[in-house]
Amino acid sequence: MILKSTLRRIGAALIVMIGISMLIFAIARVMPGDPARIALGPNATAEQVAALRFERHLDASLPVQYFEFLKALSRGDLGRSLYTNRPVTTDIAQFLPATLELVVVSAIIMVLIGLPLGIMSAHFRGRVPDHLGRLIALIGVCTPAFVWGVILQLFFGYFWPIFPIEGRLLETTPVPQGPTGFYLIDSLATGNVSTFFDALHHLILPALALAMSGLGQTARLTRANMIDVYDKPYVEMERAYGFKPFRIATRYAFRPAFIPTLTILGLEFAAMLGNAFLVEKVFGWPGLSRYGVEVIIRKDLDAIVGTVLIIAAAFLIMNIVVDILVGFINPRIRLAAGKG
Amino acid sequence: MTEAVLAIRDLRLAFGSRRSQSAVLHGISLHVRAGEKVALVGESGSGKSVTARLAMGLLQESPKVHATGSIRFDGIEAIDGGPEIARRRGNRVAMIFQDPTSALNPTFRIRGQFRDVLRSGGRRISVADADARAEAALAEVSIPDLKRALDSYAFQLSGGMNQRVMIAMALANRPALLIADEPGTALDVTVQAQTLALMHDLTEKRGTAVLLISHNLGVVREFADRVYVIYRGRIVEHGTTAQLFRDPLHPYTRALLAAIPKISGGGLPDLPERSPDFESPMITHEGCGEPQGFSA
Numbered sequence: 193m194i195l196k197s198t199l200r201r202i203g204a205a206l207i208v209m210i211g212i213s214m215l216i217f218a219i220a221r222v223m224p225g226d227p228a229r230i231a232l233g234p235n236a237t238a239e240q241v242a243a244l245r246f247e248r249h250l251d252a253s254l255p256v257q258y259f260e261f262l263k264a265l266s267r268g269d270l271g272r273s274l275y276t277n278r279p280v281t282t283d284i285a286q287f288l289p290a291t292l293e294l295v296v297v298s299a300i301i302m303v304l305i306g307l308p309l310g311i312m313s314a315h316f317r318g319r320v321p322d323h324l325g326r327l328i329a330l331i332g333v334c335t336p337a338f339v340w341g342v343i344l345q346l347f348f349g350y351f352w353p354i355f356p357i358e359g360r361l362l363e364t365t366p367v368p369q370g371p372t373g374f375y376l377i378d379s380l381a382t383g384n385v386s387t388f389f390d391a392l393h394h395l396i397l398p399a400l401a402l403a404m405s406g407l408g409q410t411a412r413l414t415r416a417n418m419i420d421v422y423d424k425p426y427v428e429m430e431r432a433y434g435f436k437p438f439r440i441a442t443r444y445a446f447r448p449a450f451i452p453t454l455t456i457l458g459l460e461f462a463a464m465l466g467n468a469f470l471v472e473k474v475f476g477w478p479g480l481s482r483y484g485v486e487v488i489i490r491k492d493l494d495a496i497v498g499t500v501l502i503i504a505a506a507f508l509i510m511n512i513v514v515d516i517l518v519g520f521i522n523p524r525i526r527l528a529a530g531k532g
Numbered sequence: 533m534t535e536a537v538l539a540i541r542d543l544r545l546a547f548g549s550r551r552s553q554s555a556v557l558h559g560i561s562l563h564v565r566a567g568e569k570v571a572l573v574g575e576s577g578s579g580k581s582v583t584a585r586l587a588m589g590l591l592q593e594s595p596k597v598h599a600t601g602s603i604r605f606d607g608i609e610a611i612d613g614g615p616e617i618a619r620r621r622g623n624r625v626a627m628i629f630q631d632p633t634s635a636l637n638p639t640f641r642i643r644g645q646f647r648d649v650l651r652s653g654g655r656r657i658s659v660a661d662a663d664a665r666a667e668a669a670l671a672e673v674s675i676p677d678l679k680r681a682l683d684s685y686a687f688q689l690s691g692g693m694n695q696r697v698m699i700a701m702a703l704a705n706r707p708a709l710l711i712a713d714e715p716g717t718a719l720d721v722t723v724q725a726q727t728l729a730l731m732h733d734l735t736e737k738r739g740t741a742v743l744l745i746s747h748n749l750g751v752v753r754e755f756a757d758r759v760y761v762i763y764r765g766r767i768v769e770h771g772t773t774a775q776l777f778r779d780p781l782h783p784y785t786r787a788l789l790a791a792i793p794k795i796s797g798g799g800l801p802d803l804p805e806r807s808p809d810f811e812s813p814m815i816t817h818e819g820c821g822e823p824q825g826f827s828a
């Protein structure tokens with residue numbers, strides 16, 4: 193049933209994770225450059241470098257190293273950053289929530305603006321609101337997220353400075369303490385409304401910049417799928433039986449069209465994780481993407497593997513969530529699952 | 533004589549942009565009186581479906597559709613579509629389609645769709661009342677397990693069951709006119725015959741007028757009081773069913789009737805040869821003229 197198929201998906205995701213870990217583990221180690229040398233800097237002696245290599249088992253064979261890595265992983269240990277010398281999990285726990293909060297809010301913006309835009313285009317197909325909607329969607333799709341970041345900063349941070357352009361909070365605002373690391377949630381959980389609004393204020397521009405391309409893609413897909421649906425006999429039936437055009441657009445033509453759209457929405461969400469790093473750079477956002485770039489440049493082995501695995505896990509979890517949602521919305525899948 | 537519920541006068545239709553248009557209907561006139569069963573018969577592509585859809589105001593929205601003439605229905609003029617005919621769809625006039633299963637939305641249960649049918653024309657009706665009326669309507673078409681049918685999706689029901697659901701939806705609001713466009717052609721022959729008989733009985737009982745579009749001359753003969761034969765966007769012959777089958781006068785009608793026995797299902801044959809005679813003027817049988825003048 194639903195539980196069983198979900199368990200199967202989780203199993204498949206775990207296998208994918210193992211594959212990804214092997215791949216990234218090997219790639220990180222065959223990249224040119226000696227990580228111990230890079231970590232210690234040009235002034236370190238050869239003995240110091242050799243000592244670090246020995247301490248981190250860098251001279252052992254790849255399979256042995258991978259086995260050590262798995263052993264540590266089973267204890268929830270992703271190793272230690274060569275650079276910060278802190279556990280990778282600590283680093284990730286520090287940077288991941290900022291990225292996730294940004295990406296989740298972007299995804300919400302993508303859905304809340306993209307879907308209505310697509311529905312509007314399909315409802316008014318061939319007429320002025322459609323042309324307008326398609327233009328917005330097209331511009332959204334073909335302008336990279338970091339360009340949106342710069343444009344938004346220019347307009348709403350400089351010409352008409354109503355939004356901050358850097359960081360997650362004002363310096364004067366105390367950092368909310370909470371279990372999630374999402375400032376929006378932690379501030380609300382502690383009843384700190386002014387912190388909540390400050391965090392939201394800081395989030396809007398980067399989240400919008402990150403959302404724009406997915407938003408355009410969502411609108412285009414929704415429109416295309418709905419226009420297919422509008423040609424179906426059941427929409428003609430609905431019109432012939434006096435269903436209101438607005439109700440057809442938002443309900444009866446929307447739901448069949450949303451099923452194929454949803455799968456792509458999941459991919460767009462995942463793409464946001466990747467696109468986030470430039471947006472984080474533009475907005476000085478202290479997130480995981482920026483951390484990931486820094487550790488790659490420094491060839492910080494464990495940190496690279498850890499970061500990639502976390503992002504891959506987020507990607508796979510998103511896929512599972514989308515699959516479950518599709519099954520929930522599509523009665524054919526839901527009913528088939530109920531029987532099996 | 534009772535008054536016509538639907539009176540189409542000199543209906544012309546062309547598809548296309550302002551520059552290049554292709555004419556599909558060349559001046560069709562037909563009428564259906566209250567409680568009467570009228571058939572529109574012709575080959576595929578002759579313009580039956582577009583006539584039906586124009587009568588319901590379903591095509592006029594498209595900028596590619598150019599329709600002139602007059603469509604009087606239920607005291608209003610519907611040639612340009614618009615809100616008046618839209619308000620009557622689903623309650624004063626309803627439609628039944630070729631394939632009942634694909635005419636129902638696969639992502640909604642019958643129950644929800646039925647509620648919206650009962651709310652057509654801006655009727656306000658509570659959920660409980662709507663469900664009670666839906667059950668009553670389904671009971672009339674002899675559906676055994678009402679609650680289960682309402683809670684099903686179309687793909688869970690058989691074609692024949694879906695056709696019963698469609699008939700129940702069509703008649704739920706007691707329309708003055710039911711348009712059936714090749715109803716159930718997608719179903720197998722016995723189921724098609726059963727559901728047509730059901731449709732016949734229910735409309736007869738309630739005095740609902742029917743415009744039946746059909747491929748099947750056998751069905752037409754059993755079902756209709758009057759018949760219009762359409763050929764390439766023109767009505768070529770019009771008479772009572774008895775007149776037309778006993779004494780077909782137009783060369784096209786004769787060719788159609790002569791060709792029936794050659795094919796098995798009693799459907800409309802594809803005529804192997806076109807004769808220029810098919811283009812000869814329309815023939816109206818005695819006592820079957822179009823009504824003159826309309827009362828508002």
Ligand SMILES: Nc1ncnc2c1ncn2[C@@H]1O[C@H](COP(=O)(O)OP(=O)(O)O)[C@@H](O)[C@H]1O
Nearest residue numbers: 547548556574575576577578579580581582583
């Ligand atoms: N939306 C449309 N655009 C252009 N031509 C159409 C359209 N709908 C129907 N036609 C043409 O109109 C003619 C009549 O079609 P139709 O009424 O569906 O025939 P039928 O008698 O088989 O129901 C056909 O030649 C068809 O190609």
Ligand SMILES: [Mg+2]
Nearest residue numbers: 580581582713
């Ligand atoms: Mg047709």
